[in-house]
Amino acid sequence: MNVSVSNFDEAKRSMTVSQxxxxxxxxxVTKIYDPEGVNVMAVKDCSMEIAAGEVCMIVGPSGxxxxxxxxxxxxxxxxxxxxxxxxxxxxxxxxxxxxxQGAERMxxxxxxALFPWKTLAQNVAYGPMVQGRLSKSLALEKSRDMLAEAGLxxxxxxxxxxxxSGMSRRAEIVRALINDPKxxxxxxxxxxxxxxxxxxxxxSLLETYDRTKVTIFFITHDLEEAIFLGxxxxxxxxxxxxxxxTVNVDIARPRxxxxxxxxxxxxxMEEVNEAVxxxxxxxxxxxxxxxA
Amino acid sequence: xxxxxxxxxGLSMFVYRFKKSLQTPDPYLTxxxxxxxxxxxxLLCEGLRVDRFDKIxxxxxxxxxxxxxxxxxxxxxxxxxxxxxxxxxxxxxxIAFAIATGVGVPLGLFMGWSKRxxxxxxxxxxxxxxxxxxxxxPLSILMFPGFEAPVIFLATLASLFVxxxxxxxxVDSIDEAYFxxxxxxxxxxxxxxxxxxxxxxxPYIFTGLQISIGVAWFSLVAAEMVSGDLGLGYLxxxxxxxxxxxPMVIGMITLGFVGWITSVMVRAxxxxxxxxxxxxxxxxxx
Numbered sequence: 001m002n003v004s005v006s007n008f009d010e011a012k013r014s015m016t017v018s019q020x021x022x023x024x025x026x027x028x029v030t031k032i033y034d035p036e037g038v039n040v041m042a043v044k045d046c047s048m049e050i051a052a053g054e055v056c057m058i059v060g061p062s063g064x065x066x067x068x069x070x071x072x073x074x075x076x077x078x079x080x081x082x083x084x085x086x087x088x089x090x091x092x093x094x095x096x097x098x099x100x101q102g103a104e105r106m107x108x109x110x111x112x113a114l115f116p117w118k119t120l121a122q123n124v125a126y127g128p129m130v131q132g133r134l135s136k137s138l139a140l141e142k143s144r145d146m147l148a149e150a151g152l153x154x155x156x157x158x159x160x161x162x163x164x165s166g167m168s169r170r171a172e173i174v175r176a177l178i179n180d181p182k183x184x185x186x187x188x189x190x191x192x193x194x195x196x197x198x199x200x201x202x203x204s205l206l207e208t209y210d211r212t213k214v215t216i217f218f219i220t221h222d223l224e225e226a227i228f229l230g231x232x233x234x235x236x237x238x239x240x241x242x243x244x245x246t247v248n249v250d251i252a253r254p255r256x257x258x259x260x261x262x263x264x265x266x267x268x269m270e271e272v273n274e275a276v277x278x279x280x281x282x283x284x285x286x287x288x289x290x291x292a
Numbered sequence: 293x294x295x296x297x298x299x300x301x302g303l304s305m306f307v308y309r310f311k312k313s314l315q316t317p318d319p320y321l322t323x324x325x326x327x328x329x330x331x332x333x334x335l336l337c338e339g340l341r342v343d344r345f346d347k348i349x350x351x352x353x354x355x356x357x358x359x360x361x362x363x364x365x366x367x368x369x370x371x372x373x374x375x376x377x378x379x380x381x382x383x384x385x386x387i388a389f390a391i392a393t394g395v396g397v398p399l400g401l402f403m404g405w406s407k408r409x410x411x412x413x414x415x416x417x418x419x420x421x422x423x424x425x426x427x428x429x430p431l432s433i434l435m436f437p438g439f440e441a442p443v444i445f446l447a448t449l450a451s452l453f454v455x456x457x458x459x460x461x462x463v464d465s466i467d468e469a470y471f472x473x474x475x476x477x478x479x480x481x482x483x484x485x486x487x488x489x490x491x492x493x494x495p496y497i498f499t500g501l502q503i504s505i506g507v508a509w510f511s512l513v514a515a516e517m518v519s520g521d522l523g524l525g526y527l528x529x530x531x532x533x534x535x536x537x538x539p540m541v542i543g544m545i546t547l548g549f550v551g552w553i554t555s556v557m558v559r560a561x562x563x564x565x566x567x568x569x570x571x572x573x574x575x576x577x578x
Binding site: 074075076101102103105106107109111112113114115116117118119126127130131159160161162175179 | 467469470472473475476477478479480483487488491492494566567568569571572575
């Protein structure tokens, strides 16, 4: 790949900076929906520590409250009890139920949320432009550079509706990264993709991670995905969402596709599978409908 | 020997598309449909002279009159009155449509965006909307002086409701994820309005505008029939009063064509503004 000097500097800068930032503490978080009417407890006393620059995978049954947790971090929803801190600073907690939305925590949405009325380049340039960090022309220039770096150089002037779902998902991650976020929050971003596209997406995300070392909070159903991408896999219980088990993935980086056929990988799969299966059965028995 | 693989543009593109369309059944079906319709009209009025239809001018009478240098019943493409009627109606439509769009689109956008504004305005809108435009005629004559203002008022009113409602629904239709994404990316309220609310509602707005221009013509003609001095609606009802039926039919046909052209113009403007939408639909094969 052709990496220009300025991009290289950029990558180096964000690497050194991000190493010490993006630590996320989720402490005793509880979320109760509709406190007046029928109480639904989505998250119950959930605690997790996510180190700076860690890839943290959240695995759990459908509708268990994983997305609720993500929404609380992003500032879309309030929490009822507990607190969430980013690098020691309070995002939300007692007296401040809802975090403010901000570009330091970028979300990549389940169904994709690139603005369909903007080209990929305009989409990526949007963040720095509205934050007033870059002028429109500079933002567009940087956006084209970053898209090219992600292998999307030929489609920068296309609308999201004109490119494949894989391309638009990659562009969405570029749109997040251009803001130099502390944390990347991904909500099952590859859910609807076929296995082949998915594996390309995974390699692309790993490559991005190795370059930026941004903290990643990644919700998924896919166990292989969780182990292949993650440093840690947090398995959560069925509703209400609680941390059940944490599995450390000690597979060296950079990882490649072949990693998935190693013995190490298979053993981790078994470990995770067992814990998840238990929860899946509980969820099934509780008659939980697919909500997430 | 090399073959050009460049996509044609401009005139050559148009010629290419035209030639291509001649290979499909579409243009022949259209010609056949129009021909059949004209034939049935001719058969009823001039061929068989079916009872009661014999009082209606047939296609031959209408088109002979329309293209006559000296028309018997006063209206043809060579008489300045014909163009005056068209011009007056078009001018009224232009004013009414401009006012309705200028008020309706912002109103709809704000109603969709802010719950408070919706709470203020929506009940009033929903109460006024079902009142038929003809029921407004007496009131508008009392409210406004002259011929021009009441007619424009009625046309404006009719299209205002459609535009506002469609715009509001357009804002409602925007996926919550886009608002969230915009929030994440650090947008101010104004950024959200400019970059999410307006473009997101645009497909609905233009659907609304296409309906609204039709409704504007509809109510304009009704208004011109009741109170007017010129215009296509007036031409139709005035000819009927004076028992000259050919100009009446000429007025109707002209109205159809002019109305069609205006809605094509609105659609073209919409497609031009929403390249992203057109391209996405084209890829879905629509």
